[in-house]
Amino acid sequence: MNSPSQISVLQTAWQWWTYAAAYEGYFAATRRLVGVLWEFVRDSTPERLRQRYGDADYDWDYRVNTTSGAVGWRDRLLGMFHSAYQPTEPAAFHEMLDALQQTPNLDRTTLKFRDFTFVDLGSGKGRTLLMASDYPFRRILGVELLPSLHQIAQQNLRQYKSESQKCFALEAICADATAFPFPEDPLVIYLFNPFPESGMRRVFVNLEQTLRAHPRPVYVLYHNPLLEYVLSESARLRKIAGTRQYSLFGSQR
Ligand SMILES: C[S@@+](CC[C@H](N)C(=O)[O-])C[C@H]1O[C@@H](n2cnc3c(N)ncnc32)[C@H](O)[C@@H]1O
Secondary structure (H helix, E strand, O other), X not given: OOOHHHOOHHHHHHHHHHXXXXXXXXXXXXXXXXXXXXXXXXXXXXXXXXHHHOOXXXXXXXXXXXXOOOOOHHHHHHHHHOOOOOOOOHHHHHHHHXXXXXXXOOOOOEOOXXXXXXXEEOOOOOHHHHHHOOOOOOEEEEEEOOHXXXXXXXXXXXXXXXXXXXXXXXXXXXXXXXXXXXXXXXXXXXXXOOOOHHHHHHHHHHHHHHHHHOOOOEEEEEXXXXXXXXXXXXXXXXXXXXXXXXXXXXXXX
């Protein structure tokens, strides 16, 4: 696996094409690669750029930089091969956390955030880490692949000030989240479509292993759950709640 400081656009595109070609054949993979590059060009028009700046209200309110408008061309191109950076909308985030809080435990008490570590896999510029700090989590961790987004996340963690902040143990890590060793705490894992199917499968194999070794409560909040079937296949997770916007899974006891 590459260390994040070595990520190059050409190498990433080559790995992407090789993987696609193994499944679909050279011709189909090349055609899809041209499609990805064309989408990148379309995404670079001034109109699309203006749209991406449209989500800057959160940044104005908290004097941070989490909008996708200010992401440079290199990271946007890398994003076409991994997943494009897009921050979670605050209203959607709080709706998901409210749903999580209302999830009854076995003893019918509601979930206590202070027992849990919040982990965002693919944390980008760290907006969800800041928003999660409004809840009294034990600690909050974000894992981001792209070094430049990770550096901005670190800066945001330093700059963020909010009177509603309840958790102050925040950390951003620059690494491949599909190989991330999960902390041995009770976990709330947050995913906003960070990986293709192969990456999702790696994450849930890791999660099953750690749950087998260290059984503990784990919840998975999956925003825009395009690959929900990957979670549904896990013997250790069951779906607890969801809408078209998100799915909430919990570990089986
Ligand atoms: C849709 S964005 C979500 C950002 C953030 N979680 C949020 O909700 O505001 C997905 C992020 O996952 C990152 N990503 C993609 N593949 C990754 C990997 N293997 N490891 C860590 N981060 C990854 C992308 O660079 C991007 O920043």
